[in-house]
Amino acid sequence: MPDGTVEAKKGRKFNQVLEGARKVFLCDGFEGTSVDDIARAACVSKATLYSYFPDKRFLFMHVAKNECCKLADNVIDNIATNAPVRDILSDIAIQMVEFITSDFGKRIFRICVGEGDRFPELAREFYESGPKMVRDQLVVIFAKAIERGELVIEDQELAADQFHELCKADLFTRIVFNMQDEFTDAERQRIAQGAVDMFMARYGVKTAALA
Template sequence: MNAEAQIKRGRKFDQVIEGARAVFMREGFEGASVDEIARDAGVSKATLYSYFPDKQHLFLEVLRQECDAQSEVEVLFEHTGLSVEEKLCVICKKLITFFLSDFGQDMFRVCVAEAKRFPELGTTFYESGPKHWGERIAGFLRSDKARAVLDIEDPYLAADQLAQLCRTDLMLKVMFGIETNPKEDEIDRIVDEAVRTFLARYRR
C-alpha cells in the first residue's frame, strides 16, 4: 500500500500533523487515539480523515517529517573546509546525537514494537533515517576528497560500519533508562574512537 498516494494536502494539513506529533510523542502509537489527535490539532475527526485514511498513515507522515527534521543530513554535508577526519567526526557526532535523542529512542521503540503488525512503519523509518544516512555517507566516501585519504572498495558497507561504530553501549543504557543525561565528553570519546577505528581500517 502506497501511503503517499493516500495523502492529500490542504489548508489544515500542517495543523493536523502538529497535533498528531504532540500526541504520538506523548502517548506513543498504541496509546494515541484519533479523538485525542483531533482535539490537540483543533480539527474535527472528519477533517482529519479527509487527509489520512487511518492512524497508521498519519503516523507514517509524522515519522517522515520528523526524520527529515531531526537528521539534518543535508546541512551536515554542506560543511566545507574540513579535512576528511574532521568530516568523519562531524558525521559520527550527529549520528550519536540522533541515536541518543528522545525522538530517535522513541521511534526505535515504536518501530520494533509495531514491526510485525505494521511492517510499513519499520520500512518508512529505515528509508527515512538509516538508509538515507547511509546513502549520504557513502556518497561522501566516494568523493575525490575522501578517496585521496581512504581506500574503500564498498562505500555502502563502509558507511554502515561507521554507523555501527557509533552504536555503543551508551545507546543501550539510554534506551533502558540506565543513563538519562549522557555527558558531552563521553559522546566525544565515542566519536574519537569510532573515527580512529574507521581510519585504522581504511586510511591509505
C-alpha cells in the same frame, strides 16, 4: 489499511496536524495516543484529521518520515564537503548520536520494533526515510574522500553501515535494554569521537612518518 508508499492528501492544515501528532506521539507513544488526542493537540476536528490521514498508523509513519528526513537533510546541508574527511565524519557522527539518543529517536525505534511484526511498513518507512538516506550520503562522501586520497575503501556501502553501527556503540544497547534513558553531552561526544577514530584507523590513509 494504507500502505507506507501511499502519499497523504495535502491541504491548508496538513502541517498543523503533523505537528500536533508529533507532540502527542512524543509524549504518549504510539499505543498511548488516540486520534482524539491528536485532533485536540492540532486544534482541528477529527473530520479534518481523517481527510489527511486515514488512520493513526499512517499518520505516525508520516511523522516518523518527516523527522528522519530532517536528520538526513541536516546531515546533507550542514557538512562542508571540501573539509577533511575526519572533520566531515565528526560532524555527521555527533548528529547521528544526538538523534539516536533524542526522545523522538528512541520512540521511533521502539515503536517500529514493537509494531514491526504486525506493520512491517512502519520499519521500512523509517529505514527508507532516514538511515538509508544518510547511508547513501555517506557513500558519496567516501567516494570523494577516496578521490582526494584520504580514504581507502573497497566496499563503500559496507563501510557506511559500519560507521552507522559505530555511532550506536554502547549508548544504543543501554537504550534498548532500558538501562539508561538520558545521556550527557560528554557521553555522546565520547561515542561520536570513538566512531570516527575507529573508522579512520580502518579506512584512513596513513601518512608517512617524518624522518
